[in-house]
Every structure is written in structure tokens, then in C-alpha cells.
Amino acid sequence: MVRGRALTTLATLAVFAATALLVAALALAAGWRPLESGGTPAASTSSPAPSATAPPASETVAPSPTPSASPKTTPAPTDTSPPATAPIVTPVPSAPGTASSLDLSASYDVDLALDYGTRRLDVDASIRVANTSKSYVDRLDLNTVAARLGNLQLDVATVDGVPVDIEIHDQTLLVPLPDGLEPGESATVRIAFRSTLRNGTDGSDWLFTRANGIIDAYRWLPWLSRDVPFDRPNHGDPFVTAVSPQVVVRITTDRAMILATTGERIGAASGAAGLTQTFVARNVRDFTVTASPSYRELTGASLDGDTTITVSTLPGEPAAAILSAARRALAGFEALVGPYPYPTLAIAQSAGGLGMEGPAIVWIPGSVASTNLDYLVHHEIAHQWFYALVGNDQAAQPFADEAAADFLARRVLGSRRASRCDTTRLDRDIANYSSACYYEIVYIQGGNLLDDLRKRMGSTAFFAGLNAYIDANRFALGSTQALLDALDAATPDDLRPAYAARFPGL
């Protein structure tokens, strides 16, 4: 994800502290735009923030067309100190000796009802889970942000047709398996629930909302994961999920809407209940949905003709410029890290908030400053390699996806720059970076560290190592350690002295 620096109203800006205005002025001088969208003025003094506010400036987006109400701000601690805001919820450990849900595999067959008028989002999911681990498992951990943002109400919970009691813990549904699953065994979990989309874009609401004429539904589908706390003091992604070989989603809407999703549309039909469109996706670790009755679609092929790119935006947005940026990004990245892994790429204008990646889809908020659009599109598409193709625990090791994606984007754009925060370690989890410096440390310093390794190794060896990491972790979960090890293995040089001080926990 990338921090969204939104254009804001003068009135909103006026309430920022003088330091924030200074930062904004410096930002403009450096070619980027101040923001605001449920966001956080970079260096403003203000009350403690709720958990999931957006971070500081940076080259980034302009979020929602409508200015948010009062800006929520996070104290800007020094880079080295953990944020004051501690995660509210403690994880529930798996029982000893049992497999993590991340080691299992599941296919998902889902009916999703999206009611634009009432903001209702109803899900009926059949999840076929195979124990692909080497251990017994007696519980599944399925994550959905609907449990945190959507007032999720369970209607049906069964395992192989037998009702079970699901405990909801933070963003995780803890599903007991009454008979357990030995390695090689399978079970079908059915979960049906009602939820309600938020109606704004403040904090994390933009992940699960209907606002500004657009429905954003991120991680609405309960998915094999681990018990990750949703709250964090910055815009870090509190997610980690296993890849599914197949996801089929039938989406029924209350009115005609254009849908931009992770999947390929394989059918559409009108019915008494509204309009139903069917999508299928393969080798994905989420199924992201964006929808609007007002979208316009612009479709084009990638420069090599292999990928269909569809840009869905509201009227007045720069769809052609977005398509052009996406074409250049795909071509640039494929030359460095191999083929884009899906047949389609959806680029959807989101309701607001930040740029965001999903498998085969990226979200770009409206009204992004033209000087920032190219960067934002490149950063989010780079996540198709570092997040979608090679996953990682985004909460525990944000370096593995954010530093790698930002390195790739800036490599292609030629836009590396120095960090605006103090140099510090890169191996923390998202809970331990301040909102003010999360982007500057993990993305900028992290990307600069990778670029320094590239200079030391030479580009040929560096990209050989990066591609070896991708090949070894294709549609699986990589890690910061695996990434650095793969680079080290690609050169006779010993890279450890060059990076060890930045990763004391490894």
C-alpha cells in the first residue's frame, strides 16, 4: 500500500500546525503534494490517533474527492521509538502441535450480495479446505475486515454440514473443526454473514466502505490466515494469507454496476434479485471487489499483448494517463522480474484513502495529483510481484513487500531519493513504526538498502538473486530473510555486513 497524500481544502490545511505547513511546503517544492483523507498531516501536533490512520506525506496520492471532517492525527514520535498506540488485541495462539491455517489450502465458492442503496454486504461462502501441512489441525483462522469494520453478523457456520460455534477475535474467525483434519484430509466450511459497509474513508474505513459513489470491499471474504491484530499506528497492511488455487464469486447487485475485481468475469445474468455477475480467479491470496454505478471502463492491452488492463474510474478522472502508466509499469517490471502472473489487471478508482494492492487489481483513489500518478500506479502494480505472486507476512515483515515493491517502482521510474526520517532498523513489524515515518523508513530506506545492494553486487547479479527469490516463493510466502539470502546467494561477495545492522532481529 502507499500512503495517500490527498489534496485538501485550504480550510482543512488551515488547522494544521505551522510545522505541518512547512512540511507541506517542502513537499510541494520537492514535487509532491500534501494530502488529506482521513489522514494525518505529516508533522502536526495533535491528539492521539485511533489505530489505523494514514501516515504522513510522501509521493503519493490524492484521496477522496470529499475532504474528510476533522483531520485525525497521530503523534509523530521519533523513528526509533515504538508508537504509543499498542495493539488492542492479543493474538490467540494455535494449539501446540497443530498446523497454522497459512499452511493449508482452500478453494472458495461464494455468493456475494452487494446492495449499493443500503450498504449491505451479504456473503455465503463455501470453503473447501485441504490440510496440505504435515500436522494435524483442529481449528481454522479465517480473516476478514468485515469483522472489524462491517459489524459482521453470522447467519450460518457449519463444517461438513454440522453447525459449529465460531468465535470472532479481532479480524479473525476462529472456526473449530469438530473432527479435526489429519494431513491430506479435507473439509467444507460454510459461512454466511451479513455486514454493513462504512460510509466514509477515515482511518481504515476506506477498506470497506461505500463513499464518493464507489464501493470498496477489501478482504471481505473470510480467508485462511493467522490471528493478526487489525489495529496499527500507521497505514501498514495487517494481513497475511495463503494462495487459493481457485475462487469463484457470484456477485449480485441491487442495481446495474460496473465491478472491478481480482477475477475474470465469466458470466452475467439478470435475475429477480438484481444483476448477477460471476468471476473466477486462480492463484490469488484475496478477492478484492470495487464497484460503482457511475464507473466508466477503459480497456487496453499491455505493450506485449499478454495482459488485458481495465481502468475503472468515475467521469473526469485521468483514465488514459492511468492506462498509459500501467502499460509502462508492466513492461518495465516484466523486464526485471519476469512475467506478470495473471491474465488481467484491473485498476479501479477507489472510494478514497490510499493506493492499495489486491491480486490482479490495484486501487487508485480519485484526484491524485498528476505529478504523483505515475509513481502511485507503479508502486501498486509492483505489488503484483511482491505481495500477489510472492506473498509475505505484511504485518510482521513489511520490508519484504513494501521495500521490494517501492524499489522496483523507483528503479523503473528512476526516482530514488533520500529518506526524510532518521535511519533505523528495517525488521520491525508494522506495529512498531510511527505513522509519521513508516513510509520514509520501510519504503524509502528499505528501497535504498536494496538499491545499495544492487550497486554493490552489480545489476545482473542483483536481479538474478531477486528472480531466484521470486521463483523459490512463487504463489507462496517469502520473507525478509529469504529475500536477503537470495540476494546474498547470487554474489560471491558476503552481503551480510552491508545489511546486518539494519536487521538486528534476523
Ligand SMILES: [Zn+2]
Ligand atoms: Zn505498497
